[in-house]
Amino acid sequence: MNRSALVSQAEPRDFIALLKPRVMSLVVFTALTGIVIAPGGVHPVLAAISLLCIAVGAGASGALNMWYDADIDALMGRTATRPIPAGRVTPGEALAFGLVLSVLSVLVLGLVANWLAAGLLAFTIFFYAVVYTMWLKRWTPQNIVVGGAAGAFPPMIGWAAVTGSVSLESFVLFLIIFIWTPPHFWALALIKSEDYARAGVPMLPVACGEAETRRQILLYTLLLAPVGMAPWFLGFAGLTYGLVAAVGGLGMIWLAIEIYRRREGAPARKASGRMFAFSILYLFALFAVLLVEQGVLARIL
Amino acid sequence: MVDHPTEAGIVLTPEEKRRQRQRNIAIAFALAGLCVIFWIVTIVKGAAILQRPM
Numbered sequence: 575m576n577r578s579a580l581v582s583q584a585e586p587r588d589f590i591a592l593l594k595p596r597v598m599s600l601v602v603f604t605a606l607t608g609i610v611i612a613p614g615g616v617h618p619v620l621a622a623i624s625l626l627c628i629a630v631g632a633g634a635s636g637a638l639n640m641w642y643d644a645d646i647d648a649l650m651g652r653t654a655t656r657p658i659p660a661g662r663v664t665p666g667e668a669l670a671f672g673l674v675l676s677v678l679s680v681l682v683l684g685l686v687a688n689w690l691a692a693g694l695l696a697f698t699i700f701f702y703a704v705v706y707t708m709w710l711k712r713w714t715p716q717n718i719v720v721g722g723a724a725g726a727f728p729p730m731i732g733w734a735a736v737t738g739s740v741s742l743e744s745f746v747l748f749l750i751i752f753i754w755t756p757p758h759f760w761a762l763a764l765i766k767s768e769d770y771a772r773a774g775v776p777m778l779p780v781a782c783g784e785a786e787t788r789r790q791i792l793l794y795t796l797l798l799a800p801v802g803m804a805p806w807f808l809g810f811a812g813l814t815y816g817l818v819a820a821v822g823g824l825g826m827i828w829l830a831i832e833i834y835r836r837r838e839g840a841p842a843r844k845a846s847g848r849m850f851a852f853s854i855l856y857l858f859a860l861f862a863v864l865l866v867e868q869g870v871l872a873r874i875l
Numbered sequence: 876m877v878d879h880p881t882e883a884g885i886v887l888t889p890e891e892k893r894r895q896r897q898r899n900i901a902i903a904f905a906l907a908g909l910c911v912i913f914w915i916v917t918i919v920k921g922a923a924i925l926q927r928p929m
Contacts, residue, residue: 585894586901619919686916
């Protein structure tokens, strides 16, 4: 038997890598926005621990995702160095780590905040680890459309942690991330389609072709731009947010048109890369402005 | 006299021992952190810790 199967080769940083820290940072940021802009307010310490629970829960679902996907991760350049395919963490260690953190994060959130928020966190972990990872990802090109819901829940959980309820506002925050996810990931999939094809993952460019992917990116982006402005339309965001959302939305549409027009060679790859990078900036800007405008400034002024 | 087994089993290399120690320290910090969280929540919530909203 291979020695690494008998003796753990893992360092603590390998377990941190299992939590997908970069994904977690987006989760923390959007959940923080949900916590801060929710009406009523909560003790800052309880808010911080709630945020920690949401982050750990998201990380746990990432570890479960890496446990299940270790076989296809080993086939893709982008993921081959992850702890399990690299042989530093055994699948059993990752599974136990993910399950323990899942249970702990949900229980502590329930005790610290309320059981609605804990239930939403549990559902999010289940949705990402089971519905997306085990079922949708290898089955349908619509995998990230439906699976994107898992990444969209954190602001709603943050909101629920403070108010004990979900509302139209929290649903709009959910919707922004939900509709943002397909063009964001398909821009990456256009660049990495060979990786996905080798691993047999039916991402849209692999299953339906690049032309269809470019069309879908444009359609989702045309939908995203007005949805991104919805907080302003609905009156729970101010003029600054409206302006940032309008400019950012136009930028997203322009980049989506570029992807639609430039279909060959380096310019096509460049357009996809720019869309992928700008989409992160766009989402970050929307939530940052909302956080400052409706959270920080609203409390000071 | 009973013969004791001479097989040493798996002997950890110095590098594996170092990693094992690092993992143990990380687990200790995580458990301590969890204790601190429960302590702080108890202090902050006070009597409300016993009231569980659904």
